[in-house]
Amino acid sequence: ETTAALLTGQARAWQRILAHPFVARTSAGSLPKATFDRWLTEDHYFVLSFRSFLEALSEVAPGDDARKVLAGGLAALVPELELFETEAAERGLDLTAEPSLLNVGYSSYLLASVQEGWPVGITVLYAVEKAYYDAWASVRDSTGPDTQYAGFIANWSSPEFSAYVDQLGELVDREELTPAMTRAFDRVVRFELAFWDLVHG
Ligand code: MP5
Structure with missing residues (x-):
């Protein structure tokens, strides 16, 4: 299986994503407010870029079934972006703040990967979503329902999102x-780790 080979190749890095202090401290409820705020602001920019990426990838999808899966992902971004906006307003955050260069790099890479064609693009999409599903599912499993992060936890660890990630897989x-798919997957894993480091460091 292609996904099994990709995940096995990055098994150690994947553990580092799940054990990352941002994820662990979100689970433990000990994340400083400023750190979560930083993540929220950076991630909002990422998600806006991600939406353009998903639209571009849909254009090169090989069939109606693939297009339908991606359309579901696009539809889910509507409530997701609303969640970011509501939370940002409550926290008094400026979502138009300039993103970090790492974020600009990661976000630009998403769109650039579509130029390499469908197999690379769908690999990137799967890696991005799988990384968030696994991280937020681990947070879900170690927090109660009264956590302040409930909206975000539900967004990326619901049964619906889990099913979507399986469909992407x-x-x-x-x-x-192909080597290009492996390179793309490995690159997303490095970007994910660097993104957590950026907001937590
Ligand atoms: C996702 C995200 C998941 N929001 N941020 C990063 C850094 N990686 C992955 O993407 P989406 O579009 O929010 O499901």
Whole structure:
């Protein structure tokens, strides 16, 4: 299986994502408010870029079933962006703040990956979503329902999101693994770790 090979190749880095202090401290309820605020502001920029990426990737989807899966992902971004806006307003955050260069780099890479074609683009999409699902599912499993992060936890660890990530994995598994796909997957893993470091450091 293509996804199994990709995940196995990055097993140690994947553990580092799940054990990252941002994830661990969010779970433990000991994350400083300013750190979460920083994440929220940076991630909002990321999600706006991600939406353009998803739209561009839909254009090169090989069939109606793939397009339908991606359309579901696009639809989910509407309530997700509302969540960011509501939380930012409550926290008094300026979502138009200039993002970090790392974030600009990661966000630009998403769109650039579509130029490499569908197999690379769908690999990038799967890696991005799987990384968030696994991280937020681990937060979900160690926090109660009264956590201040409930909206975000639900967004990326709901049964619906889990099913969506599985569908993305099935689309990746239709593809024969290529070095370009491995490079893309590994790059997303490095970006994910660097993103957590950025907001937590
Ligand atoms: C996602 C995200 C998940 N919001 N931020 C990072 C740094 N990685 C992955 O993407 P989405 O569009 O919020 O589901």
